[in-house]
Amino acid sequence: MINTDASGQGSCTYGKTRDHVLELSTALLGGEFLHSSPLRKGSLKQGTERKDRIGEVCRCAVDIANNQADLIKRIFPKLTRSLTGYDLAHxxxxxxxxxxxxxxxxxxxxxxxxxxxxxxxxxxxKYSVLVNVRYAGFMDALRDAKALMELKPLSIETVHSKVLMLAIKHIVWHGVADTSPKIQANLL
Structure with a gap:
């Protein structure tokens, strides 16, 4: 999950994986081990002054943060869930x-x-509740998404009827069909 910065269904409530990583120990390409955690200026200065691969990594990252900040801010869109990959904006x-x-x-x-x-x-x-809302059409569901997000649910999942039909036809459906018998009846 850390390598992909996976966020999953609760990301709007809990944030992304990176939001909960306090420290990392990473083996770099040359075999050096980088211990990383959020650094204040004094500790960062010590890292950038190192004459080894760790110092090179710190200097490169500081250079990106200092000299490319405006470009990063301009190019990276403002998203609720942010992007995956190199999160240079943070x-x-x-x-x-x-x-x-x-x-x-x-x-x-x-x-x-x-x-x-x-x-x-x-x-x-301590508690969780599932609310299932059925819409006449997929676009109707998408139109309500913003209003539903204002209620601050842990997650919202919008599933197109075509996807549900494919699931019903899958070999494992019989194992979960009794959890929501109306789904199959409404789609068929």
Missing amino acids: LREQDDRFNLNSVLCGSEGSLGFIVEAKLNVLPIP
Whole structure:
């Protein structure tokens, strides 16, 4: 999940994986180990002054954050869930800490192999409720999405009737069909 910065259905409530990564230990291409966590200016300066691969990584990331910030801000769209891949827009956090983890999360192993992680763990909600809303058409469901998001649900899943029909025809459907018998009746 860290390598892809997976966010899943609760991302609008809980954020992306990178939002919960406190520290990473990453094996770089040359075999060096990079220990990364959000850094204040003093600690960042120590990293950039190193004469090894770690220092090179820090200097490169600082250069991108300092010299490409306007371009990154202009090109990267403002999205609720953000993008996957190299999250250059969050190298420098709102509190001015520098966070290499924003780039390592989502790099899919192209920058190094994550071998250890310290994570923020959230409590499991005591209660959960499922609400199933059926619309006459797919576009009707999409039109309501903004209003539904204002209610701050954990997730919203919009599934086209064609996808449901394919699911009903799948070999495993019989194992879950009794959980929602009306779905099959309404689609057939």
